[in-house]
Amino acid sequence: MTPRLVLAGLGHSHLFILEAAIQGRLPECDLIVCTGEPYHVYSGMVPGWLGGRYEADEVFLPVEPLVRAAGATWRQAHVTGLDPVARTVTLADGSTEPYDLCSVAVGSIPTGLDLPGARDHAVPLKPLDNIRQIVLRLEALAASGGGNVVVVGGGVAGVEIAFGVAARLKLLNAHARVSVSIIGREPAPAMDRGGRVIRRVQKALDRNGITYMPNTEVVAITPSSVETAAGALAADLVIWATGPAAPPWLAHTGLATDDRGFLLVDDHLRSVGMPDVLAAGDCATLDSHRGTDKAGVYAVRMGPRLVELIQHALGGAPLPKPYTPQRNWLALLNTGDGRAIASRNGFALEGEWAMKWKDKIDREFMGRFKKVVSR
Ligand SMILES: Cc1cc2nc3c(=O)[nH]c(=O)nc-3n(C[C@H](O)[C@H](O)[C@H](O)COP(=O)(O)OP(=O)(O)OC[C@H]3O[C@@H](n4cnc5c(N)ncnc54)[C@H](O)[C@@H]3O)c2cc1C
Structure with missing residues (x-):
């Protein structure tokens, strides 16, 4: 058989x-x-999609043609x-x-979704095509005159998503009216990448008008706020970007x-x-x-x-x-303003060249699988 x-x-x-x-x-x-799901969504390009650098079809690999070309059955x-x-x-x-x-x-899946109100009032990053919903919510906020976006999770993914939000708000010409903050448990953003990376990330956050709230424990989400151990923070959109569970x-x-x-x-x-x-x-x-x-x-x-x-x-x-x-891996963090921070083993460099490098790696990855289907 x-x-x-x-x-x-x-x-x-x-x-x-x-x-x-x-x-x-x-x-x-x-x-x-x-x-x-009818698509595989490539996470490396997701912050760029949110920030308007890529269109959805550049970030999605449709399942059906891949499965068909492989002679497989799709359930x-x-x-x-x-x-x-x-x-x-x-x-x-x-x-x-x-x-x-x-x-x-x-x-x-993201950790902590069982906190009161999180499932009902926050948008989790998984599945990754929740980005569509985030873009729609940002468009509505921009049209409504202003508000506050809060990203829960200060790791690399949360930081990169916050850069993507800031970039999208600039595209919508709403960055002066909509604030972007990150809430993190750790004393600094992207803490696990090491000291020099943290300093670069903090500078890039400052440059893009994003606030990092350190040492903050989220306890609940309501329709209009993030409740923390230190008090409530008004929020029109909460993005759940905590670590993996x-x-x-x-x-x-x-x-x-x-x-x-x-x-x-x-x-x-x-x-x-x-x-x-x-x-x-x-x-x-x-x-x-x-x-x-x-x-x-x-x-x-x-x-x-x-x-x-x-x-x-x-x-x-x-x-x-x-x-x-x-043991160590190269992280290329898209800062949403045409630049990226390249970090490995605690060292970090930044520039437009790093974003071009990231773009090349990501496009090659997607191209590889798009090509096998089109042959
Ligand atoms: C915004 C963001 C940016 C990131 N950027 C980077 C980066 O630049 N570099 C990096 O190394 N890492 C990055 N990461 C981490 C990276 O996304 C994950 O480590 C990576 O996606 C894990 O790949 P995976 O194949 O295990 O899972 P996934 O890419 O999540 O794929 C799992 C697939 O399984 C499907 N699935 C889930 N549950 C089921 C089920 N029950 N039955 C059937 N199918 C199911 C999902 O729909 C999905 O298609 C990022 C994460 C995020 C959130």
């Missing part, structure tokens, strides 16, 4: 599996892709469960898909997880103790490198390794060499 390879989610790593299928590099299998529903004993995944419509080999790349259903699969609920995988990206389940990207934690950041850079690097493991598991190819994550 032809083995069934089921892909749960279409995160960055799974794009490489579809590319391999299109190029005839996958062993013979029935390939089934389970995702409810258009999100995965809600996985039974590693019965070897099935369950979809949101209640149906199940049996598998011989399953790979999971469903990303992460595990999708809750992963914890109910019986698969090994880390203490935050992410799937624990070995150095071949196989679920610890359940080698016919693979996982990659934000939803996976390497057992041997549990402190590795959740970043798109790793999700992308894991893609080709998944392909090699599938060639091994279904095609008899030799076991690939173990995957070791790079």
Whole structure:
């Protein structure tokens, strides 16, 4: 019988599996892709989309042509469960898909959404196409005369989103009437990137008129404010850009997880103790490198390794060499004003050249997968 390879989610790593299928590099299998969303949204270009640098179609990879070119079957529903004993995944419509080999790349969700009012009154960054809603809300604010935008989360993603908001407000000619603030628990923005990066980020925030509120714990969101331990802040739009949390259903699969609920995988990206389940990207934690950041850079690097493991598991190819994550990663932070901050290992440089560099890397990534479809 032809083995069934089921892909749960279409995160960055799974794009490489579809590319391999299109190029005839996958062993013979029935390939089934389970995702409810018609597009893969490329996170690296999302702040630029928000800021008006890119159009939506530059940031989106449509699922249907990719799946069709790969000769795969698309089940258009999100995965809600996985039974590693019965070897099935369950979809949101209640149906199940049996598998011989399953790979999971469903990303992460923002932390803290269970705070009072957060789900009702804040716009979370995931799914990433919530950016459409944010743009509409900014347009309405601009038309209404003014207001306050608050980004909750002072990490790299929150900061980059705030730059995107400021850039969009400039396009709408509303930057003088709409304030942009970031609320962070940490004493400084982009804290985990190190001292020099923090100083550059703070300067860029000042240049773009964005306020960072340090050491601030959000306790609730109302329709018109962010409630913090220190008092209330008026807010017409709250964007939820906190750090990554595990999708809750992963914890109910019986698969090994880390203490935050992410799937624990070995150095071949196989679920610890359940080698016919693979996982990659934000939803996976390497057992041997549990402190590795959740970043798109790793999700992308894991893609080709998944392909090699599938060639091994279904095609008899030799076991690939173990995957070791790079210790530091290059972050290119779009400041929304034509510049970017390049940082790695605590060092930072900034300029228009860095934005051009980021643009080239991002366009090449998207171009790679658009090209395989159009061939
Ligand atoms: C604004 C922003 C900017 C960022 N910029 C950078 C950057 O410049 N560099 C960097 O390295 N990192 C960046 N990150 C972090 C990066 O986005 C994540 O680390 C990366 O997206 C993780 O990739 P992934 O493939 O694991 O998941 P995702 O890209 O989130 O993909 C997961 C996919 O699975 C789908 N899915 C989710 N749940 C299910 C389900 N139950 N069933 C089926 N499908 C499901 C989702 O719809 C999505 O298509 C940024 C994050 C944000 C929010």
